Amino acid sequence: MVRRTKEEALETRSRIMDAAVDVFFERGVANATLNDIATRAEVTRGAIYWHFKNKLDVFDALHDQLQLSFADTILGDLRNDHPHPLLQLERLCSDLLIDLETNQYKFKVLSILFFKCDYTGEMEHFLNLQNARKKKNTELFSEYFTRAKKHKHLSADVDPTVLSMALMAYITGIVVDYLRDANGIVMSEHAPKFMRFFFRNLA
Amino acid sequence: MVRRTKEEALETRSRIMDAAVDVFFERGVANATLNDIATRAEVTRGAIYWHFKNKLDVFDALHDQLQLSFADTILGDLRNDHPHPLLQLERLCSDLLIDLETNQYKFKVLSILFFKCDYTGEMEHFLNLQNARKKKNTELFSEYFTRAKKHKHLSADVDPTVLSMALMAYITGIVVDYLRDANGIVMSEHAPKFMRFFFRNLA
DNA sequence: TATTATACATACGTTCATGTATGTATAATA
DNA sequence: TATTATACATACATGAACGTATGTATAATA
Structure with a gap:
C-alpha cells in the first residue's frame, strides 16, 4: 500500500476510464461490474470509488x-x-x-x-x-x-x-x-x- | 389456484408480453425484473417461467x-x-x-x-x-x-x-x-x- | 520535521434478482 | 369417470454486486 503522487493518481483515473470503455463495450453498461472495471484497470474497487461516485x-x-x-x-x-x-x-x-x-x-x-x-x-x-x-x-x-x-x-x-x-x-x-x-x-x-x-x- | 383453459393461457402469454413492453420501456431490458413484468401482467413469476425460458x-x-x-x-x-x-x-x-x-x-x-x-x-x-x-x-x-x-x-x-x-x-x-x-x-x-x-x- | 490529507486497498453487511423445487386445482383426454 | 398433464402460485436457496466503513502508507504542506 503506497500513496501515489498527484500525477500517478490522474493516470490511475484515466486508466479506469480506459478500462471502463473496454468493459462497457464487452459487457454493456448495465451489466458491467465495478469489479470488472477495477480488474481491467489493475486496481481495486476502492480506487474507482475514490475517483468516481459510482458507475x-x-x-x-x-x-x-x-x-x-x-x-x-x-x-x-x-x-x-x-x-x-x-x-x-x-x-x-x-x-x-x-x-x-x-x-x-x-x-x-x-x-x-x-x-x-x-x-x-x-x-x-x-x-x-x-x-x-x-x-x-x-x-x-x-x-x-x-x-x-x-x-x-x-x-x-x-x-x-x-x-x-x-x-x-x-x-x-x-x-x-x-x-x-x-x-x-x-x-x-x-x-x-x-x-x-x-x-x-x-x- | 385455478387451472386455466388453453385460450386463457394464450391470453396470459400475450398479457406478459404486453407487460414486458411497458416494463422494458420504463426500466430497460437489463434492469427489468421478471417480478416487475409479472406484477404488471398481474401474474407471478411462475407464470412467466411457464411460458418463457427466462427474460x-x-x-x-x-x-x-x-x-x-x-x-x-x-x-x-x-x-x-x-x-x-x-x-x-x-x-x-x-x-x-x-x-x-x-x-x-x-x-x-x-x-x-x-x-x-x-x-x-x-x-x-x-x-x-x-x-x-x-x-x-x-x-x-x-x-x-x-x-x-x-x-x-x-x-x-x-x-x-x-x-x-x-x-x-x-x-x-x-x-x-x-x-x-x-x-x-x-x-x-x-x-x-x-x-x-x-x-x-x-x- | 511533524502533521494532515490523500490515494487507494481491504473487509463487511445488506439487498435483491434469479432459478428451481414443490404444491395444487382443474382442463383435457381416454 | 379416473387419470394425467397443464397452468400456474408459492417457497426456498444461492450468489453476486453494491455501498460503506475502516485501515494504511505516504505525498504534500506548513
Whole structure:
C-alpha cells in the first residue's frame, strides 16, 4: 500500500476510464461490474470509488469527453472560411465517418452509446444531453448552408434548418448501421459515395 | 389456484408480453425484473417461467414479432405494381415514419431496441438478426429502384444497392433521432419533407 | 520535521434478482 | 369417470454486486 503522487493518481483515473470503455463495450453498461472495471484497470474497487461516485459517474465522464470532441471538430472546421461551403461540409462529414474506421476509441465509445447501454432511470438524462448536442451540431451544419446561400451555391428556397436535420439524420443512420455491422461496408469507400449522393443535387 | 383453459393461457402469454413492453420501456431490458413484468401482467413469476425460458426468451418473442411486421409491410406494398415505383417507395417510407407517431406499440418496441437495451453477451445475437433483416429489407428497397429503371424513371448509372443502403441509413437515422426526442419534430409534417428531399433528384 | 490529507486497498453487511423445487386445482383426454 | 398433464402460485436457496466503513502508507504542506 503506497500513496501515489498527484500525477500517478490522474493516470490511475484515466486508466479506469480506459478500462471502463473496454468493459462497457464487452459487457454493456448495465451489466458491467465495478469489479470488472477495477480488474481491467489493475486496481481495486476502492480506487474507482475514490475517483468516481459510482458507475454512472464513470459513464458520465466518458460521455462528456466524446460529446465535446465532436463539436470541437465542427467548430474548428467552421473557422476555416472555405470558398465552397458545401464541398467543405461534404468533406467534413465524409471524414467524420471515415474516422470511425481508424479511430478504435471513438468506434468503441459510440458503440457503447448506441448499442451497449439503456437510457432508463438515471441514464435517461444522457438522452437529453445528446439531444441538446444534436441541436447545437445541427445549427452548426446550418451555418454551412447559410454560407452556401451567400455564395449562391444553394437555391434560396431551401430551408437550411430542415436540410441540416436531414443531414444529421442521414449521418446518424450511417453511423448506426455501420456500428451494428462494421464488416458490412468499408467506410473509406462508402462514406464519400453516401455523402456525394446527398450533396450532389443541392446546387 | 385455478387451472386455466388453453385460450386463457394464450391470453396470459400475450398479457406478459404486453407487460414486458411497458416494463422494458420504463426500466430497460437489463434492469427489468421478471417480478416487475409479472406484477404488471398481474401474474407471478411462475407464470412467466411457464411460458418463457427466462427474460431473454420474452425479449426474443417481442423481437420476432416486430421484425416480421416490418418486412411484411414492404412485401405487401411490393405486390402492388405501381406505375411510378419511386413515388410508391417515397410514400411507403413516409407512411412507415408517420406510423411511429400514431402507433404507440411500435414506438415503444423500437425505443426498446434502440435505446433501452444493450446488445452484449447473449443479447449480441439480436444484432445479427437485425443485420440480416436489414439486408433483406435493403434488397426489397432495391427492387423499387430496379423497377424504376425499367420505367426509365431512374438513370441507368445509379447503383440500386448503394442507393438502397443510403435510403435505409437515412430512415434509420430519422427514426433514431425521432425516438430520442419525439417532441423535437412532428413526424406527420417532417416525414414527407425528409422523403421528398431524398427522392427529389433521382429522376 | 511533524502533521494532515490523500490515494487507494481491504473487509463487511445488506439487498435483491434469479432459478428451481414443490404444491395444487382443474382442463383435457381416454 | 379416473387419470394425467397443464397452468400456474408459492417457497426456498444461492450468489453476486453494491455501498460503506475502516485501515494504511505516504505525498504534500506548513
